[in-house]
Amino acid sequence: MSEQHPFGAPVTFRIGGRPYEGTYGDSLLETLHRYGYEVPSLCHHEAVSAYGACRLCLVEVVDKRGRHKITTSCNFPVQAGIDVLLDTPDVVRHRRVVLELLLAMAPRSPELRALAAEHDVPGGRLEPDESAEDCILCGLCERVCREVVGANAIAMSARGTAKRMTTPYDAENPACIACGACVYVCPTRCIGLEEADGKRTILRWGRTLPLAVCQQTGRAFTPQFLLEHYAKKLGGLDEKVFRKAPPYR
């Protein structure tokens, strides 16, 4: 069992045998990245909680008793005394299969194809998803929307192989402020945002909102509804915010 340090306590652990300082409970993946180690990942972002869905960030952890196990690093808490091994034969083998599975979900995604090529993933063994929408169900959009934006506009529906990321009842959701955060974090860029005729549309969620126009430049800058949403949430916003894009306020 993990020792009874309070979360946040400084601990020492090892990466590939070399000693490092860390913080008990921190995400191992984030810590590895901070020390400059490359570990691929698709469903993790520092701004949101770990989810562990994409299974790409695999590492091999040796515990204090010398037992080895394969685990994802994004949701693995840094703890005293462990040794973290990267790119062991088992890690490489399982990561390849994981990438092969991901690629079959999003066969057209340039990001995934590049990643698969980089990791020598064999092609053509799995039947690609015919109806692929390039969504790999990493859940980043939903976590950003709920944890950072606070809009709760999207969620996973159903379970198992029927699982999908969608809006309630697959309908346009008035809770969506079209901020575009989901579009930004999506690793396969499968959500899509379009701006035309003074309106912004989040393509995947079918949400269209008129844009506020900057009085300084005459250009549309952000959905009017978004500004109103935050004004309500924060108990009022400076008038300037409504009239001008950020650089001109």
Add this chain to the structure above:
Amino acid sequence: MRARLTSPQALEKLRAEIAGRRDPEKPVLSICAGTGCVAYGSLKLADAVREEVEKRGLGDKLEVRINGCHGFCERGPLVLCHPHGFFYQRVQPSDVGEILEQSILAGQPIERLQYVDPVTGARAVKQQDVGFYKHQMRVLLEYNGWIDPTSIEDYIAVGGYAALAKALSTMKPEEVLDAIYKSGLRGRGGGGFPAGVKWKECRNAPAPDGVRYIIANGDEGDPGAFMDRSLMEGNPHLVIEGMILGAYAIAHPGHPVGYIYVRNEYPLAVERLGLALEKARELGLLGEKILGTDFGFDIQINRGGGAFVCGESTALMASIEGFVGEPRAKHIHTVVQGLYNKPTNLNNVETWANVPLILTRGVDWFTSIGTGDVSKDPWGGSKGTKIFALVGKVNNTGLVEVPMGKTLREIIFDIGGGIRDGRQFKAVQTGGPSGGCLPASHLDMPVDFDRLTEAGSMMGSGGMIVMDDSTCMVDVARYFLHFLADESCGKCVTCREGLKHLCKIVDRICAGQGREGDLELLDEISLTVEKASLCALGQTAPNPLRSTMRYFRDEYVAHIRDHKCPAKVCKALITFGINDKCTGCMVCARNCPTGAITGERKKLHVIDQSKCIRCGVCQEVCKFDAVDVA
């Protein structure tokens, strides 16, 4: 309403009072109202009994008790007549008069209703004479055929809550914990994790506000399993007493909070548990100041939505909190951070039911049953009994409780009465949908946690499905892979996508489109699903595939290389044909749903293969054995 009991001694006094009121010689008619018997009409039977008793004015001559599952569901409705212990099976409402007359009033057995052993022809007078029961060791299920689960008095009369009284009056919480630790009791819900180790970790986990959650897992999502259901419906106080003892051992002094998570498809279990909790509260066995001590604890019932994955510990806790039942990584154990991020001890219903028995009968009694040596290490063996739901192609299906270490052969042949219709044994799947399929060469293997795991299967929660030689093992793997792909929460890629592709490949093999390299690909993907999935659903999901590939590899090869299904199950790989035993009776042609069979009266018929959908109706309806499958 009865007054709360204010001391352990008061409980003993009540027990004596109940005993004093009861005449051990008074006849009791016990009617099984478990799931199987209800399906066979035991509720109608119970109505008929009540009616008949009233009509004959026998109200004070006997007691009629409606019980939980007696176990031998195959032969329901089941009836026991005490004090003689007569065992009757397949009892119909029309038999009631005779039973009351002959067996209750005159104390004579009724041969017609007795069980006759199909092999030896011997008649069974009592339950213990029946092969199905004779080879069992019914410890947890002992009182299922005796007590009325809605009566707390019945439970107290057979020694119920004595363990609690003993613990509260003579043992410190640590001593109770120590007893469970030393008993080597391992979790009956899946992984076989030693309960004592879990309890200790939970007790030692920091809990600033003293709250520790004590949960019973009654989700029981395995298809065909009804062990926990039968305990919850048949003897709910046993489970509750176990939980109260656990709360005392794990969280006293402090604030233990209890939940029983029951799947929504078990309304009777919910009702019986609810009633039992109410009665226990009335008597001061739950709530504040239990039995007048400073120990307090209460339990509430949480109904699950019926997803298999909600039986997984972290998904179950998410579900109680009101979130989607998705598991999370358990790198921080639930004993440290579980429900609402507080220390949480989750055990299976059957695990809890063992606790009172260990405390009343002693650690030595418990460790004398089972395999291995747990005196130094609770992982050192498998102690106590295990309940199995024995189903499939055996003669006697039902609920079976045996000591750990009984061999598969003893369970399937001595208790189960062997394979149905004189066919051959082919495989047994233990451990539910993600358990492995073991072949005949493993029949003499003792059944315990570690032997099953070594063999590529698992104990799971105790499902046991027996298959005969008409089963295609590739098809079996296909069936369970699809079940698990559907029941996966779908959160992580390896489980959701891995299972999806394993299904696709095996579907292809069963459809006669297997390719060279498929077996290697299946191996590769299933290994990653096992090693890299987030929760135990994915980590164990490849078991049915991997075990059948290990023990029945030649069947896979036959499908892939020769495009043959040796068991003649996979529809794409078989053809139906009519041989010269055909008399031209035209029955098959009339029943064929696609009109694929032609032929004149009294002349040999033929099947048009391009129209045949291989439904097998022709073979079923032919009286002359003239339809072959190749």
